[in-house]
Amino acid sequence: MSATGIGAAVRRKEDHRFITGTGHYTDDINRPGQAYAYFLRSPHAHAAIKSIDVKPAAQMPGVLAVLTGADLADKIGNLICGWMIHSKDGTPMKMAPRPALATGKVCHVGDPFAVVIAETLAQARDAAEKIAVDYEVLPAVADPAAAQKPGAPQIHDVAPNNTIYQWHLGDAKGVDAAFRSAEQVTKLNIVNNRLVPNALEPRAAIGDYDSGTGSFTLWNTTQNPHVARLVIAAFVGMAPEHKLRVIAPDVGGGFGSKIFIYPEEVVALWASKRVGRPVKWVADRSESFLADAHGRDHVTHAEMAFDADGKILALRAKTVANLGAYLYATLLSGQYEIPQIYCEVDAVYTNTVPVDAYRGAGRPEATFVVERLMEVGAREMAQDPAELRRKNFIKTFPHQTPVIMTYDTGDYGASLKKAMELADCKGFGKRKRESARHGKLRGIGFSSYIEACGIAPSQAVGSLGAGLGLWESAEVRVNPTGSVEILTGCHTHGQGHETTFAQLASERLGIPIDNVSIVHGDTDKVQFGMGTYGSRSGAVGMSALAKALDKIEAKAKKVAAYMLEAAEGDIEFKDGKFSVAGTDKSAAWGDVALNAYIAHKFSGQELEPGLKEGAFYDPMNFTFPAGCHICEVEVDTETGNTEIVAWTAVDDFGIVVNPMIVEGQVHGGVAQGVGQALYEGAVYDEDGQLVTGSFMDYAMPRADHLPSMTVDTTVTRCPSNPLGIKGCGEAGAIAAPAAVINAITDAIGTEELAMPATAQAVWAALQKSNRIPEAA
Amino acid sequence: MAGETAAVSMTVNGKSINANVDPRTLLVQLLRENLRLTGTHVGCDTSQCGACVVHVNRKAIKSCTVLALQLEGADVLTIEGLAAPDGPLHPMQEAFRENHGLQCGYCTPGMIMTAVDIVRRKGHDLDDRTIREELEGNICRCTGYHNIVKAIAAGGRAMRGNGSAAK
Numbered sequence: 001m002s003a004t005g006i007g008a009a010v011r012r013k014e015d016h017r018f019i020t021g022t023g024h025y026t027d028d029i030n031r032p033g034q035a036y037a038y039f040l041r042s043p044h045a046h047a048a049i050k051s052i053d054v055k056p057a058a059q060m061p062g063v064l065a066v067l068t069g070a071d072l073a074d075k076i077g078n079l080i081c082g083w084m085i086h087s088k089d090g091t092p093m094k095m096a097p098r099p100a101l102a103t104g105k106v107c108h109v110g111d112p113f114a115v116v117i118a119e120t121l122a123q124a125r126d127a128a129e130k131i132a133v134d135y136e137v138l139p140a141v142a143d144p145a146a147a148q149k150p151g152a153p154q155i156h157d158v159a160p161n162n163t164i165y166q167w168h169l170g171d172a173k174g175v176d177a178a179f180r181s182a183e184q185v186t187k188l189n190i191v192n193n194r195l196v197p198n199a200l201e202p203r204a205a206i207g208d209y210d211s212g213t214g215s216f217t218l219w220n221t222t223q224n225p226h227v228a229r230l231v232i233a234a235f236v237g238m239a240p241e242h243k244l245r246v247i248a249p250d251v252g253g254g255f256g257s258k259i260f261i262y263p264e265e266v267v268a269l270w271a272s273k274r275v276g277r278p279v280k281w282v283a284d285r286s287e288s289f290l291a292d293a294h295g296r297d298h299v300t301h302a303e304m305a306f307d308a309d310g311k312i313l314a315l316r317a318k319t320v321a322n323l324g325a326y327l328y329a330t331l332l333s334g335q336y337e338i339p340q341i342y343c344e345v346d347a348v349y350t351n352t353v354p355v356d357a358y359r360g361a362g363r364p365e366a367t368f369v370v371e372r373l374m375e376v377g378a379r380e381m382a383q384d385p386a387e388l389r390r391k392n393f394i395k396t397f398p399h400q401t402p403v404i405m406t407y408d409t410g411d412y413g414a415s416l417k418k419a420m421e422l423a424d425c426k427g428f429g430k431r432k433r434e435s436a437r438h439g440k441l442r443g444i445g446f447s448s449y450i451e452a453c454g455i456a457p458s459q460a461v462g463s464l465g466a467g468l469g470l471w472e473s474a475e476v477r478v479n480p481t482g483s484v485e486i487l488t489g490c491h492t493h494g495q496g497h498e499t500t501f502a503q504l505a506s507e508r509l510g511i512p513i514d515n516v517s518i519v520h521g522d523t524d525k526v527q528f529g530m531g532t533y534g535s536r537s538g539a540v541g542m543s544a545l546a547k548a549l550d551k552i553e554a555k556a557k558k559v560a561a562y563m564l565e566a567a568e569g570d571i572e573f574k575d576g577k578f579s580v581a582g583t584d585k586s587a588a589w590g591d592v593a594l595n596a597y598i599a600h601k602f603s604g605q606e607l608e609p610g611l612k613e614g615a616f617y618d619p620m621n622f623t624f625p626a627g628c629h630i631c632e633v634e635v636d637t638e639t640g641n642t643e644i645v646a647w648t649a650v651d652d653f654g655i656v657v658n659p660m661i662v663e664g665q666v667h668g669g670v671a672q673g674v675g676q677a678l679y680e681g682a683v684y685d686e687d688g689q690l691v692t693g694s695f696m697d698y699a700m701p702r703a704d705h706l707p708s709m710t711v712d713t714t715v716t717r718c719p720s721n722p723l724g725i726k727g728c729g730e731a732g733a734i735a736a737p738a739a740v741i742n743a744i745t746d747a748i749g750t751e752e753l754a755m756p757a758t759a760q761a762v763w764a765a766l767q768k769s770n771r772i773p774e775a776a
Numbered sequence: 777m778a779g780e781t782a783a784v785s786m787t788v789n790g791k792s793i794n795a796n797v798d799p800r801t802l803l804v805q806l807l808r809e810n811l812r813l814t815g816t817h818v819g820c821d822t823s824q825c826g827a828c829v830v831h832v833n834r835k836a837i838k839s840c841t842v843l844a845l846q847l848e849g850a851d852v853l854t855i856e857g858l859a860a861p862d863g864p865l866h867p868m869q870e871a872f873r874e875n876h877g878l879q880c881g882y883c884t885p886g887m888i889m890t891a892v893d894i895v896r897r898k899g900h901d902l903d904d905r906t907i908r909e910e911l912e913g914n915i916c917r918c919t920g921y922h923n924i925v926k927a928i929a930a931g932g933r934a935m936r937g938n939g940s941a942a943k
Contacts, residue, residue: 663923
């Protein structure tokens with residue numbers, strides 16, 4: 001391993017601009033003549049708009065335009081949904097049109113229906129207050145179960161009972177038969193709480209229309225600029241694809257919430273042509289709560305059947321998803337050999353902010369179901385929870401689960417074993433007694449999670465309803481002086497691609513890492529790519545880069561052969577040097593690069609000049625990172641407050657490119673998972689008002705809420721891509737909620753505990769348990 | 777905008793500045809829009825997140841929570857002024873890089889400005905708990921704080937070496 005190659009904890013190349021305040025986030029960019037947009041949003045969860053009078057606003061100082069949905073209708077198309085799911089009866093999902101600005105009625109608090117464009121943001125805000133709207137407030141429903149009941153408020157005509165689809169997967173009859181033969185059935189009702197992603201940089205957009213060329217530029221906080229361009233061109237119909245440039249500059253976190261193509265960026269772009277000026281929009285945090293896609297929000301009844309030895313026979317789950325269902329059901333097998341699985345999902349419209357991908361997107365929900373069932377099952381059967389897991393682990397690979405996925409490799413026992421050693425599980429009893437002496441209840445919880453990353457084989461996701469393929473592209477441009485630009489269709493918004501992608505190129509080409517630049521996030525520079533989410537950039541994006549580097553090496557060897565007057569087959573390339581096998585003749589990387597461009601050593605008929613290669617890589621399978629997280633908590637019996645006193649994570653991410661960055665990803669993921677388990681929850685009241693609409697009401701995990709963590713890895717090389725990478729971005733968020741809740745319920749002795757397990761919730765649960773006297 | 781503006785002068789990163797601003801202009805807006813010092817970020821609208829922390833008269837404050845006009849004559853230090861553009865980094869900046877105390881970078885300027893202030897108030901040898909408690913006013917969504925805590929402890933020690941605490 002070289003000092004900057006694969007496996008080295010290289011300090012990040014991108015950090016300098018961030019620690020000196022010289023990064024370029026979208027709101028840091030101002031265009032000449034820029035105007036500002038402010039959106040008027042519904043204060044009601046559900047209302048008909050009977051009339052809008054924009055005249056008083058239009059006459060306010062500095063106002064350039066006041067636009068409503070009526071101004072956009074017929075001019076631009078609706079926003080789209082990236083996946084098309086079919087119900088079990090074969091009918092396509094019942095999707096209501098979503099215009100960029102609502103017309104006729106508004107369906108959630110925060111639904112935008114008008115926009116003011118003005119010289120300054122303050123003027124736009126002031127003017128928006130003068131827009132007179134006549135609402136007819138309609139009954140609203142925020143709870144998905146209530147939304148499906150007869151007589152519930154009907155949100156979209158296209159979806160009776162507000163039901164978008166009723167999907168299922170697996171063999172219902174086989175599962176029923178397995179349950180009939182079961183010795184033990186463990187049942188749980190689970191609420192996977194609604195979360196607000198809250199990347200720290202609020203979403204922002206600048207639309208800029210160039211009338212001279214008829215082309216548009218959009219600066220946008222997006223995780224996938226090319227997909228944004230394709231959608232805005234092909235579906236919204238704003239401009240042909242070749243006349244639209246999308247730039248995603250530095251982006252301050254995404255976590256899935258910056259995947260969707262949102263109304264505001266589309267409107268800013270359209271308005272820039274309308275007013276003939278660049279138009280900037282930046283979300284307030286309060287606006288983010290109402291306008292960014294939320295995450296999770298599933299209600300699930302799950303049952304697991306065991307035989308007398310504790311071997312799992314079957315699993316069934318019935319989920320009602322508040323506007324969201326992703327890869328959920330396909331990971332219900334967890335790390336376990338489960339012969340039969342059946343899962344049903346109803347996806348339901350409610351008068352709440354739309355739900356979309358949030359770190360893990362379906363995998364945290366699946367893991368929570370499986371790992372809670374395992375833990376509760378172990379307690380009900382009085383078995384050791386680690387032993388029950390071990391007994392049921394999948395041990396041979398490849399393993400075909402009953403729910404589509406074929407796991408390629410893994411060693412679940414190894415990560416469990418290592419985690420138990422690092423967490424000193426043997427000493428837990430002693431620590432528990434020590435806590436009891438201080439009036440505290442101590443508990444320990446496991447989460448042996450699995451996820452599907454490296455998304456994704458295009459054919460496979462196509463069959464699951466995806467609108468696009470999920471390959472990735474890379475281009476390697478070698479300059480005549482030997483420095484290298486790597487163009488990738490992935491986008492970095494915290495993941496450190498400018499370092500990790502450069503590590504691969506540095507190692508393969510034998511050149512200093514400082515001689516490699518990573519170019520991303522601009523559709524005029526990078527031809528196409530699918531962006532970054534689902535822990536795909538390493539496994540898929542870097543595989544594309546590896547493929548392009550192979551081509552570079554092959555071409556450079558041809559150039560070197562002419563330079564060294566040797567046969568191409570005799571050229572060896574190692575540590576940045578081309579040499580002729582069995583001789584001392586060699587040429588350095590930089591000389592070969594220069595000769596590729598000056599082209600003096602070969603004729604154009606023999607070899608094309610230049611050194612630039614591209615590749616598209618479509619993965620052959622998902623990757624399956626897995627591991628074991630162990631959480632240890634102390635619960636204060638008087639206040640119900642939970643303190644996480646230790647966290648141990650042992651993950652198998654396959655080959656690790658940069659262990660420092662990977663550990664950072666685990667830390668961040670765990671923090672978000674702990675946030676879900678203990679603090680965070682988007683709460684709607686009965687009228688559909690978001691009660692938790694700011695950082696003052698929605699509890700973001702802070703430094704003193706979280707523990708320092710012990711993070712380690714085990715390695716099974718991923719056989720499904722050339723680099724052996726599995727991906728690490730979501731593991732923490734997937735593993736953590738079950739580990740925390742398993743630990744608290746272990747401490748307090750009752751399984752009835754919903755997330756977020758706030759002090760109040762834990763205290764209430766404690767009142768029903770018998771543990772308090774034990775501690776006192 | 778009501779149309780009227782008011783004059784304000786202060787020192788920002790060692791330079792005297794004069795500006796005519798709408799009276800409702802916040803310090804962060806003056807910094808970002810008038811002076812184009814965009815390293816100071818805005819992450820919320822309720823003074824919770826700390827992305828906008830700068831030093832005013834050698835104390836860390838949230839620049840989203842103070843009007844520019846309140847700071848007549850003040851001495852303001854932002855992330856851009858913490859180290860000379862072409863000179864060595866401040867030890868706290870270096871510690872954040874060395875300890876991977878940042879991912880997306882958006883909270884980072886506020887974190888670093890807060891961290892320097894913590895060292896100034898609490899000394900160079902900071903334990904884990906003190907750092908975590910002192911970070912109550914800064915939110916990071918990426919790092920889980922683990923490496924930020926490590927970075928601040930290391931940065932605090934390094935600041936003793938080069939006398940930066942006096943800065």
